[in-house]
Amino acid sequence: MAAANCLPSEDQFLCSICLDVFTDPVTTSCGHNFCKNCITEHWNTNDQYLCPMCNKVFDTKPELEVNTSLSEMVAQFRQSAQQKASSSSSEQQVSKPGEVPCDVCTGTKLKALKSCLVCLVSYCETHLEPHLTTSGLKRHQLIDPVENLEGRMCTKHDKPLELFCKTDQTCVCMLCSVLDHNMHDVVPLKEEYEGKKVELGKTEAEIQQMIQKRRLKVQEIKHSVDLSEEDADREIAEGVQVFTSLKESVERGLNELINTIKEKQKTTEKQAEAFIKELKQEISELMKRSTEVEQLSRSEDHLHLLQSVQSLNIQQPPPTKDWTEVSIRPSSYEGTVEKAVVQLEETLSKEMKKLLPESELKRVQQYAVDVTLDPDTASHQLILSDDGKQVNHGDVDPGKDEKGLSGNKERFSLIECVLGKQSFSSGRFYFEVQVKGKTEWDLGVARESINRNELITLSPEDGYWTILLRNGNEYYAAAKPSVLLSLKSPPQKVGVFVDYEEGLVSFYDVDAAALIYSFTGCSFTEKLFPFFCPDCNDGGRNSAPLIISPVRVN
Structure with a gap:
């Protein structure tokens, strides 16, 4: 045993x-x-x-x-x-989808541990044992398990593909390197593998960067959608408010029209009722006299009839009104509806003026940005505050030395201007500037490529989209030709709004919530910078600064 x-x-x-x-x-x-x-x-x-x-x-x-x-x-x-x-099977893992199965296992296939390039077979731990113990099999080349082992053999020489021909960019066996590729640049697979690994690492890094950029772009697009949704919700809310107010105005106008017509009809009815009442009274008196006359005419008493006729004067009818010229003319409603519509139009116009400008200003104020002045662009005649929010003219003599600043291409050398530090090449932005106390100023935006070392003409053709004040009470849109603006009151604070993609530059009187002027149909291809020009001090009459103000949405 x-x-x-x-x-x-x-x-x-x-x-x-x-x-x-x-x-x-x-x-x-x-x-x-x-x-x-x-x-x-x-x-x-x-x-x-x-x-x-x-x-x-x-x-x-x-x-x-x-x-x-x-x-x-x-x-x-x-x-x-x-x-x-x-x-052994219980300890080893069963082959899962995507894993290389053992080629020897019958029934349930276990996960392969190694593949033999000589046998062209993949083995699990149990069936791999002879390759680890038998002397003849120990010489076989084992690799990590792979599928399609036949693809790792040279189809011409039936030898393992162990080398790489750089000349032909293909994997070859030892015989290939001696026979078909003897004059080519042939290296071991491992050497080419290491080189390709480095290249793949760089490629992977580049791809990861591309992925990151696209993820950021996804976030940007989602953010744009969120902003668009917020805009849509805000516009809907404002639209509901406006149309509700207009609807109420229409309903009031309709009620007033109906009441006016009904009042006229009631007046006609009352007049008719008074006439009818008076006519019925006269009819009653006449019927009474008719009865008396009829009864007397039937009397056989001669004396009584004659005496009654003389004493009562019965042959004469009772006093009555002459109704020949009396009539009820239907009330005239002609023009009532037209008059009501005209009045409604006036009311709606007032409501529109009251509601829409305020609503529009609130909408653009949502795109407020923080703007500060760029001292590197400021004319040497200008004085900027430390926080970069205020600028005024220093009353410097233009003929004096400009301290070598005129050679700076970024700086305005011949006019009293300064740009904002911030630039914009897409989307929408809005900022507000206090102009209170000034008699002259220029405000707006300018494109990056403007020439800052020459006298300029403010116009869109020259890269400027601005409005300006001259002589204390004359407002213009700087175009070719200039557009004289008619304002109900001088603005104390001006809002500047730009929609880059729409090609729109609009100016608002912030306190009055009113649109001053809009440049439309603009074509922007460069960066845009906020543009400020406080103009000359004018002996102290125009010494007040331009002040970039924080935007407060009411």
């Missing part, structure tokens, strides 16, 4: 014909073991009865009996092998 527990190796239980574990093992007289079916088939297909192992020839076909002892050992070996395989 002790000998039975020390099981021989698997090789001792392999049939030399089928190379598998014995099934019904038999032993020939020469001492060699075979599966009963294997040796029988072998002899049936050959002219001689010889042993496949030692080639001993038998004169007659031997009678074969199953070797009972060997059969028991084979059965014990099979059971032990199955237990070992079952235990």
